Amino acid sequence: xxxxxxxxxxxxxxxxxxxxxxxxxxxxxxxxxxxxxxxxxxxxxxxxxxxxxxxxxxxxxxxxxxxxxxxxxxxxxxxxxxxxxxxxxxxxxxxxxxxxxxxxxxxxxxxxxxxxxxxxxxxxxxxxxxxxxxxxxxxxxxxxxxxxxxxxxxxxxxxxxxxxxxxxxxxxxxxxxxxxxxxxxxxxxxxxxxxxxxxxxxxxxxxxxxxxxxxxxxxxxxxxxxxxxxxxxxxxxxxxxxxxxxxxxxxxxxxxxxxxxxxxxxxxxxxxxxxxxxxxxxxxxxxxxxxxxxxxxxxxxxxxxxxxxxxxxxxxxxxxxxxxxxxxxxxxxxxxxxxxxxxxxxxxxxxxxxxxxxxxxxxxxxxxxxxxxxxxxxxxxxxxxxxxxxxxxxxxxxxxxxxxxxxxxxxxxxxxxxxxxxxxxxxxxxxxxxxxxxxxxxxxxxxxxxxxxxxxxxxxxxxxxxxxxxxxxxxxxxxxxxxxxxxxxxxx
Amino acid sequence: xxxxxxxxxxxxxxxxxxxxxxxxxxxxxxxxxxxxxxxxxxxxxxxxxxxxxxxxxxxxxxxxxxxxxxxxxxxxxxxxxxxxxxxxxxxxxxxxxxxxxxxxxxxxxxxxxxxxx
Numbered sequence: 010x011x012x013x014x015x016x017x018x019x020x021x022x023x024x025x026x027x028x029x030x031x032x033x034x035x036x037x038x039x040x041x042x043x044x045x046x047x048x049x050x051x052x053x054x055x056x057x058x059x060x061x062x063x064x065x066x067x068x069x070x071x072x073x074x075x076x077x078x079x080x081x082x083x084x085x086x087x088x089x090x091x092x093x094x095x096x097x098x099x100x101x102x103x104x105x106x107x108x109x110x111x112x113x114x115x116x117x118x119x120x121x122x123x124x125x126x127x128x129x130x131x132x133x134x135x136x137x138x139x140x141x142x143x144x145x146x147x148x149x150x151x152x153x154x155x156x157x158x159x160x161x162x163x164x165x166x167x168x169x170x171x172x173x174x175x176x177x178x179x180x181x182x183x184x185x186x187x188x189x190x191x192x193x194x195x196x197x198x199x200x201x202x203x204x205x206x207x208x209x210x211x212x213x214x215x216x217x218x219x220x221x222x223x224x225x226x227x228x229x230x231x232x233x234x235x236x237x238x239x240x241x242x243x244x245x246x247x248x249x250x251x252x253x254x255x256x257x258x259x260x261x262x263x264x265x266x267x268x269x270x271x272x273x274x275x276x277x278x279x280x281x282x283x284x285x286x287x288x289x290x291x292x293x294x295x296x297x298x299x300x301x302x303x304x305x306x307x308x309x310x311x312x313x314x315x316x317x318x319x320x321x322x323x324x325x326x327x328x329x330x331x332x333x334x335x336x337x338x339x340x341x342x343x344x345x346x347x348x349x350x351x352x353x354x355x356x357x358x359x360x361x362x363x364x365x366x367x368x369x370x371x372x373x374x375x376x377x378x379x380x381x382x383x384x385x386x387x388x389x390x391x392x393x394x395x396x397x398x399x400x401x402x403x404x405x406x407x408x409x410x411x412x413x414x415x416x417x418x419x420x421x422x423x424x425x426x427x428x429x430x431x432x433x434x435x436x437x438x439x440x441x442x443x444x445x446x447x448x449x450x451x452x453x454x455x456x457x458x459x460x461x462x463x464x465x466x467x468x469x470x471x472x473x474x475x476x477x478x479x480x481x482x483x484x485x486x487x488x489x490x491x492x493x494x495x496x497x498x499x500x501x
Numbered sequence: 502x503x504x505x506x507x508x509x510x511x512x513x514x515x516x517x518x519x520x521x522x523x524x525x526x527x528x529x530x531x532x533x534x535x536x537x538x539x540x541x542x543x544x545x546x547x548x549x550x551x552x553x554x555x556x557x558x559x560x561x562x563x564x565x566x567x568x569x570x571x572x573x574x575x576x577x578x579x580x581x582x583x584x585x586x587x588x589x590x591x592x593x594x595x596x597x598x599x600x601x602x603x604x605x606x607x608x609x610x611x612x613x614x615x616x617x618x
Contacts, residue, residue, distance in 0.1 A: 145584070156594075168604060179540050
C-alpha cells in the first residue's frame, strides 16, 4: 500500500480541470501548468521505479476496499517503466507544443493532461472494467486532440477515428461482460484464478470475451488487420499530437501482455493458447504491411504512421514468443521505437511548419524557411526508426533476432524483420531525398532559420535519450531484465 | 425470458451493425447508438436474469439479482452518452466544413492540390 501509486492518475486528474476553470485564456499559465504536471509525473515515475525495484510488486486498494470487492491498482517495476516512458514523452511533447500548436484551438493542455491520466490509469489498474473506463478517458481526450486545430481533412479523418474507436469500445464492453458472466469477477488476478477453475469445455464464453478484449487492444496498437484507422489518422492529425499517440498505441501492447500473462495464454495447455498462437502470424503481417506502407506513402506523416505500424509488428514478434529474453528485447525495442517514432512525428511537424503550400507531401516543392537542422533531425529519426547502427534500434533488433533463434518461427521472423528494415530504409531514404534535397527549384530564395525552435529542442532531447540508451545499453537491459522478471513473477 | 432477451439483443445488434456500415455519417452514428443499447442490455443480462429479486441485502430475501452489472451499465451508459454527443458534434462540423457527409477520407484532400506538379 504505497500511496505514490495513485499520484500518476491524480496529478493530471487535478491539474486538467483546474486548467479548464482558471487558465482557459491565459496561455502562459496553461503552458507552465501543463509542463509542470508532466515534470511532476516524471518525478513520481522515477520514485516509483526506485521504490518498486526494492519492494517488488505492490497494490493499492482504492477507498480501502480489499480486492476483489474493491478496485485495486497494481504496479510492479514493469508498470513503473511504462509510466516513466509516458511521462518523459509527455514532457517532451508538451515542450514541443509550445511552439504554437497549442494556440490553434482551446483546451489543448487540459486534453493533453486528460490523455496522460487515461494512459497512466490504464497502466496502473488491476480491474478489467476500470481498464475500460481509463481507455475511454484516454480515447475521449485523444478524439479532442486528434481534431485539434480543425481543417477539412482532419475533421473527416477524425470522424473515422472516432467511429472505429467507439466500435472498439463497444466490443471491449461485450468482452468484459462476457468475462464477468463466465467467471463472476472483474479483478484481473481473481479472473485468472477463477478462469483456471472453469471446467474444460465450458470455456467458450470466457474465451470469446478474452479474444474480444485482445482484439480491441490490437485495434489500439494497430495490429494488422485492425490497423486501417492508423494511416489516415496519422496523416491528417496534428503531428505534435501523433507524437504523443506513439505511446498511446503502446497501451495496447501493455494490456495484451498484462491480460495474456495473467491467464497464462502462452502456455500450450491453456484454453486461451489459440489467441497467443495467432499473435505471431499477425505480428509478421503487421511488420510487412508497415514496411510496404512506408514505401508507398504520399505524405511524411503517413509514412511515419506506417513506420509506427512496422515497429509495432517487431515488438509483437517478441511478445508472441514471450520468453524472458524475447520480452526483454521487445521492451528495449519498444522504449526505443516509442521515442524514435515521437521524434519522427516532431520532425513532420517541423516540415509542415517550414515548408510552403506542400506541407509534408512527399514531392519536390519549395521551402519557406530552410534549416539544415530539420534535415539532420530527419536523418537521425530515420536511422533510429529503421534500426540502423549506431542508434539503439539496431541493438533492439539484434537482441530480438538472437532471442528468437530457438523459436520455431525463427526463419519467418528473421526474414520479415530484416526485410521490413530494408523496405523502411528504401522508403525513408526516398522520402528524405525528395523532401529535403529535390526542393531547391524555387525562384524565391527561402529565409534561413527555421520556425519551431522548441520542437527542435524536443527532438534533441529525444535524440539524447536514444544515445544514452545506446551507450549504456547494458544498464538498460539489466533494468529491463528485472522489470520483465516482475512481469513474469520470477524471483529476481 | 432468456429467449426473448437474447433475440432482442441479437436483433438490435444486427440493426446497429447494418447502420454502421452505411456510407454517410448520420446513419453511422445512429448505428453506434443502437449498438450501445444492445451492449447495455447484454452487460445487464450477464449478471443472469432474475425476476422480482432485490439487488440489495434484505433479511427476508432468499435470492438476489446481481447488482454489479447494473452499476456497470450505469457507467457504460454515461460514457456512451458522452462519446455519442462528441461524435455527433464532430460529424456535424466535418459536414459543415467539407459540405459532404461521406465517411470516407480522400487522401490529398488537404494537400495543397493547387500546388501539385
